[in-house]
Amino acid sequence: MQQNDPLFHLEGLTVEIDGKPLLRDVSFDVSAGEMLCVIGESGAGKSTLLKALQGFLPATCRRLAFSPANIRVAGAVPAITGLPQSRWVMQDPLAALNPKLTLGTSIGESLHAQKLSAQACKSAVLEALSEVELGPDFYTRLPGQVSLGQAQRACLARALIARPKLIFFDEPLSALDALVQKKIARQMDALRHKTQTAFIVVTHDLSFAAAYADRILVLRQGQVEAYQSRDAFFDQPDSAYATELIGAARSLGTLPPARATA
């Protein structure tokens, strides 16, 4: 399953703030169309990882390569705001949408750098809306007039419309209720396969990871505990901590009790 040239390659990412290390030596690869789930308890550095990669925190690495944006660096991670050719979907869709702007305008902002005409931008937004199964009437709605799930879909549309090669998700489902979670998780999966976009999803929902991830990265106190393919992870986790996590999820019932061994 290892492809020869991954879309996104990260080696030895370290984030230090005031001499306090938040992330130490984090490495992973993501290929096109692949989903990497980043798992860990709160404070493990999951969100720090996303912020560092988006240029909001000073970070260093041994090697960082992201071919669609022609990024190939070693040492300091470039401090530009926003990794080119990537988008970021946040946890709380209502916080991520300006309450005073229509969904159409918010989604269209994702195309700001492309300098489209208003008409082209609008038709692109309508297309993106239909991609996430929202009708054209959502173009003029305000975030206060839609449900949480619809708002998160609009955020998804905002990410997809720019046709990025990589989308970061910061707990995209945790603010939603179970039925909506399931719907949007399926939709994310379908869109990923359709567009061959790579997803890096921060979550603490092991059942989501078990259902959709290709690879799993477990962080604990800023360090990588386990980095495995999904099946290997759930069959034979690399670390005692991961075993404990899976055991806890099984006894809580979010994961099926045991996996049939092939």
Place this chain on the structure above:
Amino acid sequence: MTLADIQSQSSQKPSPLLRFSRRVLMGTGFGALALCFGFWATPYGPAEADFLNRLSPPTATHWFGTDHLGRDIGTRLLFGAFWSLGLSFVISLAGLLVGTLIGLVAGATGRLPDMVLMRITDSFFAFPELIAAVTFAGLFGPSTINLVIALSLVSWMKFTRLSRSLAKSIAEQDFVIQARLNGLPAGLILLRHILPNVIPSLLVLWTSSWSRTILAVSGLSFLGFGVQPPTAEWGAMLLDGKPYMQTAPHLMIFPGLAVLISVLVINLTGDRIRDLLAKTK
């Protein structure tokens, strides 16, 4: 999606805030209309003296009585509304615009402009409003224009503080981060994302600023530092009526009531808007 669709959507389910804003607009329009009707209907001028009919209590021909020069108090109240409400409207609006501009610049640009602008704001805050206005009038002479300048100078700091702190907190919100990630220039972020979310709170502050300024304008004019008699400003009318407080109290009662009612109406409107805003959040 056409404009008509949007309008039909909003008319289906108007929020309480929207309904109230409409009512406020209607009320304002009605008030302005009544004022215009008053100007048109009154047979008297604001400075038209009738010495044979001095200090008359309210009668059928002079609904609010006449003052010590026989001028019709009702007519003078109408013109006074123009001065008292209008001057304070202009002053507080100037404060709103200047203060918001400074606050947004301080809150959204670098640390150095923030520090410099906020220290200037703090030093202006150190002057008590009325004392500053009295000092200004003392230095440059009491007149309407000096009153406007003096009160404008001390009316903007509240807006600066509020808009700066709001701009700072909004700038950290997720939707602004998204806009930055999407490469929007700082000016557009300020205009499109920060300003619209600051305006509602500023409007509430502005209503209270307007009513306070009415009191300041009338108060300073009453003390003789502002609008000068014979101009029919409510505070100046109170000053005119002071010698006759015992014998013809209506000279002071009616201008006093006019100040009281307008300040009350503006304050209650502001409170209601604040409550509705809090509910929608």
